[in-house]
Amino acid sequence: MLKTAFLSSAALVAFSLSASAQSENDLKVPPEHVVVTSTRIATPADQVASSITLIDAVDIDAHQQRSLPDVLRDVPGINLVQTGGEGGQTSIFMRGANSNHTKVLVDGIDVSDPSSPSGAYDFGKFNSVDIARVEVLRGPQSGLYGSDAIGGVINILTKSGDGPLSLSAAAEGGSFDTFNQSATVSGSQDDFHYRASLAHLHAGATPVTPLDLLPVGQKRNDDYFDNVTASTKLDYDLTQIFDLGFAGRYSNSLSRITGDAFDPITFASFPSPLQTRIDTSSYDARGTVHLVLGPVDQTIGLGYSSTVTSDMDPNNGSIPSSGDRIKLDWQGHVSIADGEVIVLGAETARDAIHLPISAGITTNAGFAELQSALPGLISGVDFHNSVSVRYDDNSRFGDRTTWHVAPVLAVAATGTRLHASYGSGFKAPSLDQLFESFPAFFFFANPNLKPETSTGYDVGLDQTLFGVSGGVTWFHNDIRNLIETDPVTFSTDVNIGRARTQGLETYLAWQPLDTLKLRADYTTTEAVDAGLHQELVRRPKNKISGDIDWQAMEALNLDASLLYVGSWIDGSRDFSVSRLNAHPYFTADIAASYALTDNLALTGRVNNLFDRRYENPVGFLQPGRAFYAGIKASF
Numbered sequence: 304m305l306k307t308a309f310l311s312s313a314a315l316v317a318f319s320l321s322a323s324a325q326s327e328n329d330l331k332v333p334p335e336h337v338v339v340t341s342t343r344i345a346t347p348a349d350q351v352a353s354s355i356t357l358i359d360a361v362d363i364d365a366h367q368q369r370s371l372p373d374v375l376r377d378v379p380g381i382n383l384v385q386t387g388g389e390g391g392q393t394s395i396f397m398r399g400a401n402s403n404h405t406k407v408l409v410d411g412i413d414v415s416d417p418s419s420p421s422g423a424y425d426f427g428k429f430n431s432v433d434i435a436r437v438e439v440l441r442g443p444q445s446g447l448y449g450s451d452a453i454g455g456v457i458n459i460l461t462k463s464g465d466g467p468l469s470l471s472a473a474a475e476g477g478s479f480d481t482f483n484q485s486a487t488v489s490g491s492q493d494d495f496h497y498r499a500s501l502a503h504l505h506a507g508a509t510p511v512t513p514l515d516l517l518p519v520g521q522k523r524n525d526d527y528f529d530n531v532t533a534s535t536k537l538d539y540d541l542t543q544i545f546d547l548g549f550a551g552r553y554s555n556s557l558s559r560i561t562g563d564a565f566d567p568i569t570f571a572s573f574p575s576p577l578q579t580r581i582d583t584s585s586y587d588a589r590g591t592v593h594l595v596l597g598p599v600d601q602t603i604g605l606g607y608s609s610t611v612t613s614d615m616d617p618n619n620g621s622i623p624s625s626g627d628r629i630k631l632d633w634q635g636h637v638s639i640a641d642g643e644v645i646v647l648g649a650e651t652a653r654d655a656i657h658l659p660i661s662a663g664i665t666t667n668a669g670f671a672e673l674q675s676a677l678p679g680l681i682s683g684v685d686f687h688n689s690v691s692v693r694y695d696d697n698s699r700f701g702d703r704t705t706w707h708v709a710p711v712l713a714v715a716a717t718g719t720r721l722h723a724s725y726g727s728g729f730k731a732p733s734l735d736q737l738f739e740s741f742p743a744f745f746f747f748a749n750p751n752l753k754p755e756t757s758t759g760y761d762v763g764l765d766q767t768l769f770g771v772s773g774g775v776t777w778f779h780n781d782i783r784n785l786i787e788t789d790p791v792t793f794s795t796d797v798n799i800g801r802a803r804t805q806g807l808e809t810y811l812a813w814q815p816l817d818t819l820k821l822r823a824d825y826t827t828t829e830a831v832d833a834g835l836h837q838e839l840v841r842r843p844k845n846k847i848s849g850d851i852d853w854q855a856m857e858a859l860n861l862d863a864s865l866l867y868v869g870s871w872i873d874g875s876r877d878f879s880v881s882r883l884n885a886h887p888y889f890t891a892d893i894a895a896s897y898a899l900t901d902n903l904a905l906t907g908r909v910n911n912l913f914d915r916r917y918e919n920p921v922g923f924l925q926p927g928r929a930f931y932a933g934i935k936a937s938f
Contacts, residue, residue, distance in 0.1 A: 387511035390528030399804030399830030400454030418626025443728030446707030475933030480507035601635030642676035718767035845869030876922025
């Protein structure tokens with residue numbers, strides 16, 4: 304089966320924000336109708352064939368979502384698994400792929416932790432204060448993005464500064480000892496644009512451990528989370544064709560969670576009476592030089608990311624880890640004819656672990672993409688297509704070539720779009736899998752592991768009729784060479800797994816009034832082990848989400864969201880029972896904001912309105928009904 308280790312540790316790309324903004328202006332298309340991730344350059348959304356979800360700061364504010372897991376929870380094609388409340392370790396399974404099969408970028412920086420066991424990114428510690436836009440691109444995307452993009456890509460773009468000096472601050476408190484604060488300064492002076500934010504999230508009393516798992520007489524310890532994040536975005540336009548950019552982010556998180564203890568007499572595990580303390584610091588930064596030289600619009604970027612974690616487990620002792628990545632990249636695009644654009648790129652990256660072992664890998668890569676537009680090829684029909692190919696050379700396992708093709712056909716008169724994509728993906732073995740052994744447990748690294756690989760396609764139809772938009776997309780993905788523990792020796796990881804994932808994504812969107820927006824999404828997913836013919840764990844078959852956003856008055860905004868997740872296969876808390884049926888759940892959230900003045904607003908929200916009690920994953924309670932209230936000020 305797909306290897307899903309318990310608590311496994313998974314929109315700006317290779318060019319600067321100023322380059323992206325310039326491309327959007329050149330296109331004369333509103334930013335909310337422009338997609339970057341699917342083609343690596345700003346492209347009108349109706350010309351993009353790949354399945355993509357766009358979430359901007361307005362959406363996030365309306366929902367009052369304070370963390371990245373909250374932002375992504377309702378996205379179609381995604382199953383989000385979080386071990387408890389705020390700050391809990393969070394994994395994403397996109398279109399049934401593994402939790403380490405999603406590429407995550409923040410302002411062009413690959414933020415996955417090279418020292419994590421599987422290479423999966425932990426979404427749980429990312430707050431949403433400075434998010435300007437999130438693009439969720441589904442399907443195999445290694446033809447542009449290389450390793451990790453089997454399930455898709457999540458691209459996060461943070462806010463930039465513009466206009467006169469602006470100061471803003473917010474504070475919020477509520478259930479579970481929640482106390483959140485943030486402050487931001489932004490603006491521009493002549494050709495210099497700046498923005499800096501400081502945010503603090505705190506949840507000090509979240510019940511996570513189910514009481515029926517505790518030994519008789521043992522008290523439950525509530526989880527604790529505290530996060531401080533500082534971020535900045537700077538841009539300087541030297542000329543109209545030459546600018547410099549910098550994006551930086553620092554985050555420190557302190558968590559106290561309930562781990563598991565082991566009874567040597569009964570050989571059973573149970574929630575530990577002593578809490579584990581996890582201290583995580585991450586640094587992410589990227590500088591860019593953007594230059595239009597003749598017909599070539601190009602950017603050079605240098606990025607660095609680092610994650611240092613101290614895991615103080617009272618049952619197993621201190622477990623430190625440290626990893627970093629440095630990456631140099633170049634990207635350029637040029638129009639070679641009317642409607643024909645070539646995108647070229649090259650990059651070199653060094654991933655390294657410094658604790659608990661020392662190891663590293665270098666990857667060199669190059670890619671090319673051709674975007675074609677043939678408007679009016681047939682009367683009233685527009686045709687657009689993108690074709691890409693990428694070559695990666697890894698210092699450990701050698702080379703890998705991937706590709707992607709995505710055509711779309713639009714009939715303006717009928718409001719119809721037909722779209723499809725077909726591509727390949729791969730996931731390189733993690734440094735931990737290649738180099739870190741555990742002799743005391745008779746488990747050893749395998750330096751001969753090969754990449755996990757996939758091919759997949761989707762095909763869909765979008766239709767607008769009488770002001771109502773709807774669409775349906777069928778997807779299919781075959782994944783091979785999956786890395787799993789050797790079923791014979793149980794002493795190492797090997798490439799033996801195969802999986803098949805497929806399903807349907809549908810949506811309806813309607814705006815009956817200028818002040819009222821309605822949307823509903825439904826996803827059905829079938830994810831199976833192709834060898835054992837078993838359902839893969841933590842892949843619900845059905846997911847339904849809905850949202851109502853109403854500007855009831857000029858000063859009052861109301862939002863209500865619903866989420867239903869069907870049953871799925873999971874393991875027990877310690878996976879001593881590897882397959883059990885997990886119960887479906889349904890939640891509802893409401894949020895309201897009221898502008899007292901142009902500079903001052905009150906906010907309030909209720910999460911899990913009907914106080915549904917459920918576990919996701921099994922063995923970890925999700926928070927019950929919670930109330931929050933806050934205030935925002937800007938000057």
